[in-house]
Amino acid sequence: xxxxxxxxxxxxxxxxxxxxxxxxxxxxxxxxxxxxxxxxxxxxxxxxxxxxxxxxxxxxxxxxxxxxxxxxxxxxxxxxxxxxxxxxxxxxxxxxxxxxxxxxxxxxxxxxxxxxxxxxxxxxxxxxxxxxxxxxxxxxxxxxxxxxxxxxxxxxxxxxxxxxxxxxxxxxxxxxxxxxxxxxxxxxxxxxxxxxxxxxxxxxxxxxxxxxxxxx
Numbered sequence: 001x002x003x004x005x006x007x008x009x010x011x012x013x014x015x016x017x018x019x020x021x022x023x024x025x026x027x028x029x030x031x032x033x034x035x036x037x038x039x040x041x042x043x044x045x046x047x048x049x050x051x052x053x054x055x056x057x058x059x060x061x062x063x064x065x066x067x068x069x070x071x072x073x074x075x076x077x078x079x080x081x082x083x084x085x086x087x088x089x090x091x092x093x094x095x096x097x098x099x100x101x102x103x104x105x106x107x108x109x110x111x112x113x114x115x116x117x118x119x120x121x122x123x124x125x126x127x128x129x130x131x132x133x134x135x136x137x138x139x140x141x142x143x144x145x146x147x148x149x150x151x152x153x154x155x156x157x158x159x160x161x162x163x164x165x166x167x168x169x170x171x172x173x174x175x176x177x178x179x180x181x182x183x184x185x186x187x188x189x190x191x192x193x194x195x196x197x198x199x200x201x202x203x204x205x206x207x208x209x210x211x212x213x214x215x216x
Contacts, residue, residue: 010070120150
């Protein structure tokens with residue numbers, strides 16, 4: 001549990017990690033290099049506690065009060081809606097959630113979709129909602145590994161996955177037929193922290209918002 005003055009922030013490992021540490025440094029909150037962090041998962045600086053967690057775990061740490069704030073990709077929030085507040089688009093880590101099919105596939109726009117389309121994805125909630133909002137029946141196959149393989153072996157008609165450059169899709173002979181949404185890093189907050197420790201938390205939020213805006 002943090003003190004009344006100390007603010008805890010959940011920072012993701014993985015693709016958004018470097019951008020998150022850079023933002024903390026530009027905000028003047030904490031300058032933490034990879035060498036300094038080493039294998040540490042909890043680092044404390046004056047007024048700030050940095051908790052390093054898996055990207056998909058950030059909302060849980062914030063929702064349950066272990067962290068006052070969290071940096072997380074919008075794609076994670078699509079799949080794990082919770083009790084947190086989404087405060088700031090931090091403007092880094094940009095990527096798109098897309099529907100991609102094999103180059104040789106006859107599928108393109110909605111008019112070419114079969115009565116039931118089958119897609120593989122790590123984002124089942126988002127994919128199902130997107131197709132259903134368009135009146136399209138869909139069978140979602142949730143995978144945890146490389147989804148690009150699934151169409152090649154006939155498991156599915158296409159995939160719904162994140163891409164930044166499209167290179168991995170092209171390397172696997174897949175082409176984009178639709179964009180479901182755009183994801184960037186977001187700053188989220190615990191509801192109780194905002195209400196009971198307003199000054200300390202909002203001070204950190206303001207500094208991160210300004211650093212993000214200046215970078216943009």
